[in-house]
Amino acid sequence: MKEKIGETEILERIRETLEKSVGTIDTETQYRLTQARKSALSPGRRQRFNLWPSFRLSFAILCAATVVLVFTIWYQPSPTVQPVISGIEDVEILANTDSLEFFAEIDFYFWLAEEVDHSG
Amino acid sequence: MPENDMSLEAFLISVEKRAYRMARIATGNTDDALDIVQDAMFALVSRYADKPSGQWNPLFFRILVNRIRDWYRRHKVHRYWRTWLRSIRKIEDAGGDDPIESVPDDKVPNPSEQLILSDTVAALDAALRRLPLRQQQAFLLRAWEGLSVRDTAKAMNCSEGSIKTHYARAIGTLRDLLEDHWH
Numbered sequence: 001m002k003e004k005i006g007e008t009e010i011l012e013r014i015r016e017t018l019e020k021s022v023g024t025i026d027t028e029t030q031y032r033l034t035q036a037r038k039s040a041l042s043p044g045r046r047q048r049f050n051l052w053p054s055f056r057l058s059f060a061i062l063c064a065a066t067v068v069l070v071f072t073i074w075y076q077p078s079p080t081v082q083p084v085i086s087g088i089e090d091v092e093i094l095a096n097t098d099s100l101e102f103f104a105e106i107d108f109y110f111w112l113a114e115e116v117d118h119s120g
Numbered sequence: 121m122p123e124n125d126m127s128l129e130a131f132l133i134s135v136e137k138r139a140y141r142m143a144r145i146a147t148g149n150t151d152d153a154l155d156i157v158q159d160a161m162f163a164l165v166s167r168y169a170d171k172p173s174g175q176w177n178p179l180f181f182r183i184l185v186n187r188i189r190d191w192y193r194r195h196k197v198h199r200y201w202r203t204w205l206r207s208i209r210k211i212e213d214a215g216g217d218d219p220i221e222s223v224p225d226d227k228v229p230n231p232s233e234q235l236i237l238s239d240t241v242a243a244l245d246a247a248l249r250r251l252p253l254r255q256q257q258a259f260l261l262r263a264w265e266g267l268s269v270r271d272t273a274k275a276m277n278c279s280e281g282s283i284k285t286h287y288a289r290a291i292g293t294l295r296d297l298l299e300d301h302w303h
Contacts, residue, residue: 005302010295011263013302014244018264021241022137032154033140037132040161 128169131176132161139184142260145248146188147195156191160184181265182275185257192253240301247297251290254278258286259294 005013025033102109136157143153160183168179248256254276261272262283273280 005295005299007291007295010291010298010302014294014298015264017240017244018138018141018260021141021244024241025137025140029140029150029154030137033136033157036154036158036161037129037136040132040158040165041129 128165128173128176131173131180132164135177135180136161138265139180142184142257142264143188145245145260146253146256147191148249152191156184156187159187177265178267178271178275181261181267182277185261185275186277188257189253243298243301247294250297251293254282255286255290255293258283259290262287 139157139160140153143156144150147153147156160180163183164176164180168176171179248260251259257276258272261267261275262269267275269280269283272283276283
């Protein structure tokens with residue numbers, strides 16, 4: 001029966017192998033890693049990256065403004081036709097409890113009253 | 121050189137190859153691994169360059185771990201669609217040549233790589249790839265990068281207890297997988 005490898009031993013071997021594996025990275029990959037590092041450290045790139053938070057803020061403000069605008073337009077009360085009471089006389093007529101027939105014939109009653117005055 | 125005087129460039133030089141190997145083991149793909157490392161470098165330089173240099177190591181590996189996780193999420197969806205499309209094609213072409221089948225699998229090292237990598241490195245890579253991602257990352261950060269349990273937990277955004285569990289399970293699995301090879 002085989003003896004189990006101890007934890008320390010296996011860890012040592014794994015570390016050793018991983019370190020060795022770093023040395024097996026091919027030249028092209030190493031070159032690309034160097035280019036990536038240089039690009040990350042280049043002042044232009046850093047500046048461009050630093051602009052990102054301010055762009056993000058502007059974008060957020062623009063979005064918020066758009067939402068407010070859409071909300072305002074969407075929930076604006078639609079113009080409804082309000083009943084207009086044209087004059088105080090109309091209010092009196094509506095409030096009066098007398099028969100509507102009287103007001104319908106009001107011209108006749110004015111004429112009648114004038115006739116009575118003239119004849120009297 | 122005192123740690124605080126170390127330049128950002130010197131720091132990146134000191135970690136870039138290990139970071140690449142970590143990403144390469146996780147993704148099984150050179151281009152994706154390089155993209156991930158490049159993204160992590162950009163993020164560190166743009167956000168944390170003014171932090172004390174002693175904090176760069178855990179910060180850099182935190183970014184790297186997150187980028188690898190993002191890659192996994194994206195590729196999970198991609199793999200799902202690829203499997204689905206493959207099953208559809210198989211039904212349609214019953215026995216015909218499937219173009220998707222002929223696409224080389226990124227996870228299988230190409231012959232030139234196999235020649236470069238020694239047997240031991242290849243065996244270790246294969247064993248590490250068989251670990252679940254969280255175990256793989258906890259193991260590499262602790263055992264190779266030398267981060268403390270606390271820093272590893274910070275880098276992986278989980279509890280210290282989880283790190284201990286992931287690490288212990290990873291060692292157990294690696295021992296089982298590599299014992300025969302290394303005896």
